[in-house]
Amino acid sequence: MRPDIKICGLKTPEAVDRAVERGATHVGFIFFGKSPRNIEPDLAGVLADRVRGRAKIVAVTVDADNDDLDEIIALVRPDILQFHGAESPERVLTVKAVTGLPVMKAFSIREPDDLKRIEPYIGIADRFLFDAKPPVGSDLPGGNGVSFDWRVLRTLDPNVEYMLSGGLNRDNIADALRETGARGIDVSSGVESAPGVKDLDKMDEFFAAVERASVREPVSGSAQ
Numbered sequence: 001m002r003p004d005i006k007i008c009g010l011k012t013p014e015a016v017d018r019a020v021e022r023g024a025t026h027v028g029f030i031f032f033g034k035s036p037r038n039i040e041p042d043l044a045g046v047l048a049d050r051v052r053g054r055a056k057i058v059a060v061t062v063d064a065d066n067d068d069l070d071e072i073i074a075l076v077r078p079d080i081l082q083f084h085g086a087e088s089p090e091r092v093l094t095v096k097a098v099t100g101l102p103v104m105k106a107f108s109i110r111e112p113d114d115l116k117r118i119e120p121y122i123g124i125a126d127r128f129l130f131d132a133k134p135p136v137g138s139d140l141p142g143g144n145g146v147s148f149d150w151r152v153l154r155t156l157d158p159n160v161e162y163m164l165s166g167g168l169n170r171d172n173i174a175d176a177l178r179e180t181g182a183r184g185i186d187v188s189s190g191v192e193s194a195p196g197v198k199d200l201d202k203m204d205e206f207f208a209a210v211e212r213a214s215v216r217e218p219v220s221g222s223a224q
């Protein structure tokens with residue numbers, strides 16, 4: 001089955017349009033000043049309006065305070081909040097209660113024990129996002145274009161809803177899907193020509209690679 005596909009870090013109408021034309025189910029906007037993908041909420045709102053209703057609008061924040069979240073929500077009207085910082089379960093619950101929006105909580109993963117950190121969020125976060133640990137010295141908690149060892153997810157409860165992210169690209173997405181069976185994938189750097197610059201050809205190639213991988217997927221457990 002084709003996974004949900006989130007293209008993250010969009011900043012131009014061309015990139016937003018192409019992502020959705022090619023079948024992105026989610027488009028992500030980054031609100032984090034240190035990121036080359038950072039976008040002002042008013043521009044993100046204009047871009048979101050181009051595809052509203054055709055793809056879920058995801059606002060990515062990192063330990064954002066209430067004022068920043070209020071501004072983003074007012075101007076962007078996201079469908080989902082992605083929390084990519086150290087937001088506590090209590091913070092997730094409070095934001096969900098106040099805003100009425102679902103929250104996808106990101107975790108950085110290197111080894112099986114890292115998965116234990118999701119436990120307090122089960123039943124609170126609406127979906128998880130598994131990303132690699134940032135390289136030493138990186139200013140970014142995500143968007144570093146690095147992968148983790150997907151075999152770590154073998155121990156995960158199959159009922160846990162998550163998106164796989166971290167260093168995905170046209171060359172490794174088939175292996176990633178084969179190894180994890182992820183029902184959602186998220187890519188940023190892997191469809192860029194330079195940090196923060198989306199490459200429409202790379203985006204096309206990524207979608208094509210997902211299609212090929214989804215067609216080849218074995219029908220496990222089926223008699224046919």
Ligand SMILES: O=C(O)c1ccccc1N[C@@H]1O[C@H](COP(=O)(O)O)[C@@H](O)[C@H]1O
Pocket residue numbers: 008009028030032035036037038060061062084129131140141142143144145146165166167168186187188189190
């Ligand atoms: O992309 C960023 O700059 C970013 C900044 C702050 C938090 C999250 C960010 N991006 C998220 O990182 C992952 C993986 O990105 P990549 O494909 O490895 O470049 C993805 O979930 C983005 O949403």
